[in-house]
Amino acid sequence: MTTPCSTTTTRTRTTARFLLLGDSHAGCVGRAAQAADLPFVGGPVGSGRDFLGPFFDTGGTGGTEGTRGTGGTGGTESTGNGEITFRSPEAQRLYREFLDALEVAALAGLPVPLVCTFGLSAHTVATRQNWDVHRDTHGTLPEEFLRSGLFAGLVRATVRGALAFYDHTAALGLRVLAPLPPQRVPGMSDAQVFFAAQEVIRAELAARGVEIVDLRARVTDASGLQRPAFSQTDDTIHGNLAFGRLVVAELLDRGL
Template sequence: MTTPYSTTTLPAPARFLLLGDSHAGCVGRAARQAQLPFVGGPVGSGRDFLGPFLGADDGDGGVGDGDDGDLVFRDAAVGRMVREFLEQLGVSGFAGLGVPLVCTFGLSAHTVATRQNWDVHRDRHGAVPERFLRSRLFADLVRASVRGALAFYGRTAALGLRVLALMPPQRVPGMSDPAVFFAAQDIIGTELIARGVELIDLRARVTDGTGHQRPVFCQPDDTIHGNLAFGRLVVAGLLDAGL
């Protein structure tokens, strides 16, 4: 997990709140390098934000009181970090957030695509059939896998927040099935758009002919993350979106 950080020491007001898993790390580094002020950073691992992660405030660091439609994190440590970020922005909860939310929750596609989770659906050649990847059953399974993140984005939509989500680096580690990875992220992206989320999608700019991320945008000695060059492209995409 990348250490959370913010750029509130810069004189200019923050342009966005950044929340996510470790994929948010290179975005934060690129924003700092570009002197683009923001608050936030990674607050957990990708798998922490797939299943249900919102709940009622237990009085120990959750965000909001749960009675006004605001967002409450079940994990107290995450709740405390998010509360600190919101306080830096001068608000007590998401309902008062006056800047866009940039987020990677739910987009840890390599986790969804963990090979052993899909073994029961393989054909006699060991592949997950294309017809299954296009099926309603597959879509339902993917949505169930990320139901916590979908609930989160549904709540941000209800609060009227502007949310921009970052499609993940197109990197498929050995633990994951590439066909499932590519199909699952498309379903997740469609679900986010249906909830009013704006997608920052760099796939056409960072991939090779196989759909995988080109080495120039990959973190060295790492099978999952994008590097600073990738983060710069994301920041450019955020600026193009008006942040």
Template structure:
């Protein structure tokens, strides 16, 4: 599990709870640098939050994995609430938006044409959308539960970085399916694609973490924080 950033000691009343995978790290660092008080951080890797990851908790949200459960409990304690049902601040989240994992090349080999490409007509089909939704069913269940609790949730579209293990066409199509699905669950999307990409749709180097192939850097995190502030956080 990757936990590059977390805080449970905000300098003032927390403005939001940050939960997610490693993509939440640059957001936490940028918020800290800006003096924006919050609680939270990464609680696992992206693939941990695609399949089912919650247990029934008498109407609340209980994480199955012990370390994630411990971190979330620590964050909620810092906010002075016993569970998500009592959460009084917005939830900023990256669960389910690990599109590069969904787009792992070998998962889509069955659907390739004779040229080795996944056809556009398939990427726009109902079957493709169904397969993507099934791939992130755990995250969708999480957002169903947050909606039932009446929480305000803002989800962060992922950095537009496609590692070699992933199919770019599937990546871009899958994130669109996921984004549409989240908005149908009442989630507000923080979508920076128009501001951080080049003409190919990939993230510009100035917004990329230099030492890996999937993460945004501090400059990207600052843009996310600016969007959160514009959204009233």
């Protein structure tokens, strides 16, 4: 999955309302904020799968990535000032540009809320072939499996890098808001896993103090899938500008 829009930034610390970090699902949020003349800094810094497994380190030099157990407690302490370094050179370059635009040296000094989509590419977690071993003789995934601790543990392991990131923002005391992704399930993904995994991820983020921006009741049909009016027409994954506008409106309602 590629990033479908260019990085968007607003270059004034005193007027920026939030920092936007994420995968390609952050693109429509940035475009909607631009269209509304809402000042912000940031944009997509990679694709969805880039932010599931370990993708950053903490500490000024040679720090360790903070991780927590399945319950979201405990963990590895950050070293130095706790600043993160993305393992992807391009993501790191963009991240540093964003902080420079906000005139801060580290995430710990962030003067505005963080809007983030890391770990929320549920369609990637739901890649069909990854779950074939758990199917019954009819080729379906039993509901009891999807509700099991085993399933939840597998999802947490899949998105462990994103969970570590939210552990880190929680330790820094940042205000973080995470928009749930468009409810779109491409052919490569299993819809049962998509919806079940999304609930596991949502609960894990909420347990870390992340504010979930959940627009499902406003953008889906009876099947739970995203309506065409809020879907990008040239792909099977992303939300469109109308969806981004709803996210931005919700952010404003929450005081951003």
